[in-house]
Amino acid sequence: MNCKGVIREISDYLDGELELPVRQELEHHLEDCGDCKMVVDQTKLTVDVFCDEEPVELPADVKSRLHDALRRRLVEKGN
Amino acid sequence: MLPPFGMPKTLNAPNPHRLPSTVARDDEHLLVAAAKRGDVHAFEELVSRYEAKIFRLTMNITRNREDAEDAMQDAFLKSYAHLKDFQQDSRFYTWLVRIAANEALMRLRKRRPNQFSLDEPVEGDEDLLPRELEDWGPSPEQRFAQTEMHEILSEAIDKLDPDFRVIFTLRDIEELSTEETAKVLGISIPAVKSRLLRARLKLRQKLDRYFRRGETN
Numbered sequence: 287m288n289c290k291g292v293i294r295e296i297s298d299y300l301d302g303e304l305e306l307p308v309r310q311e312l313e314h315h316l317e318d319c320g321d322c323k324m325v326v327d328q329t330k331l332t333v334d335v336f337c338d339e340e341p342v343e344l345p346a347d348v349k350s351r352l353h354d355a356l357r358r359r360l361v362e363k364g365n
Numbered sequence: 366m367l368p369p370f371g372m373p374k375t376l377n378a379p380n381p382h383r384l385p386s387t388v389a390r391d392d393e394h395l396l397v398a399a400a401k402r403g404d405v406h407a408f409e410e411l412v413s414r415y416e417a418k419i420f421r422l423t424m425n426i427t428r429n430r431e432d433a434e435d436a437m438q439d440a441f442l443k444s445y446a447h448l449k450d451f452q453q454d455s456r457f458y459t460w461l462v463r464i465a466a467n468e469a470l471m472r473l474r475k476r477r478p479n480q481f482s483l484d485e486p487v488e489g490d491e492d493l494l495p496r497e498l499e500d501w502g503p504s505p506e507q508r509f510a511q512t513e514m515h516e517i518l519s520e521a522i523d524k525l526d527p528d529f530r531v532i533f534t535l536r537d538i539e540e541l542s543t544e545e546t547a548k549v550l551g552i553s554i555p556a557v558k559s560r561l562l563r564a565r566l567k568l569r570q571k572l573d574r575y576f577r578r579g580e581t582n
Contacts, residue, residue, distance in 0.1 A: 297562040332569040341417040
């Protein structure tokens with residue numbers, strides 16, 4: 287597998303969805319190619335930082351409007 | 366009289382850890398079952414638990430605060446209206462994400478009818494090979510304060526093309542499966558995969574200027 291092949295397979299590799307022979311081929315390439323190893327590591331970190339980020343609290347005005355709308359609906363449905 | 370919406374209840378206060386599809390708080394199914402029986406407090410608890418995540422989702426898709434708020438509100442209202450139809454063989458949160466994503470996509474398509482299409486084929490492989498690589502150092506996450514990191518990630522995702530942004534949001538932030546993402550968007554699994562690959566590589570490239578070793582925050 288060459289560098290282009292690694293880049294093409296990065297997503298499936300990170301998701302653990304590569305067939306064993308392809309994964310082994312890719313990992314063999316990574317042993318000798320520092321650039322591809324760096325791209326794989328950085329792409330994994332990219333996914334991780336987005337995945338790990340906590341959502342910020344709902345802005346007070348947005349929260350208030352949401353809860354008002356829901357409360358109106360709950361009251362309507364209760365009647 | 367019902368208590369004000371969002372007031373603390375006897376159920377556990379929301380403290381949602383990162384909530385991917387695979388990580389459910391143990392009591393979610395109990396809350397859903399109670400809400401289906403008409404317990405409004407249980408539904409309130411579900412809303413309080415997921416509102417910040419759903420707003421982040423609709424913001425990530427629409428990148429417009431007004432649309433994001435409307436989409437979130439309609440998603441919760443629709444989920445309440447159709448709660449009786451929800452089959453508890455999947456997670457409530459995943460079901461809610463699907464509803465919210467559809468609400469947000471509808472608004473995105475309306476606002477940008479010519480800029481958002483999942484029907485177009487993605488470009489070839491030529492632009493995928495990264496150039497001018499540089500080490501990011503041991504842990505970029507520790508070099509930036511939480512608010513600063515939030516701004517960096519928000520700016521990066523904001524600059525992503527809408528079709529890549531939507532797929533990255535559903536797959537990597539909300540952790541829907543490839544199949545679930547394809548179903549929500551009405552596209553094929555290979556189409557999801559090819560866009561996800563490009564989204565991840567493009568985001569890596571956008572973060573590179575912040576995360577390079579030697580760059581200071």
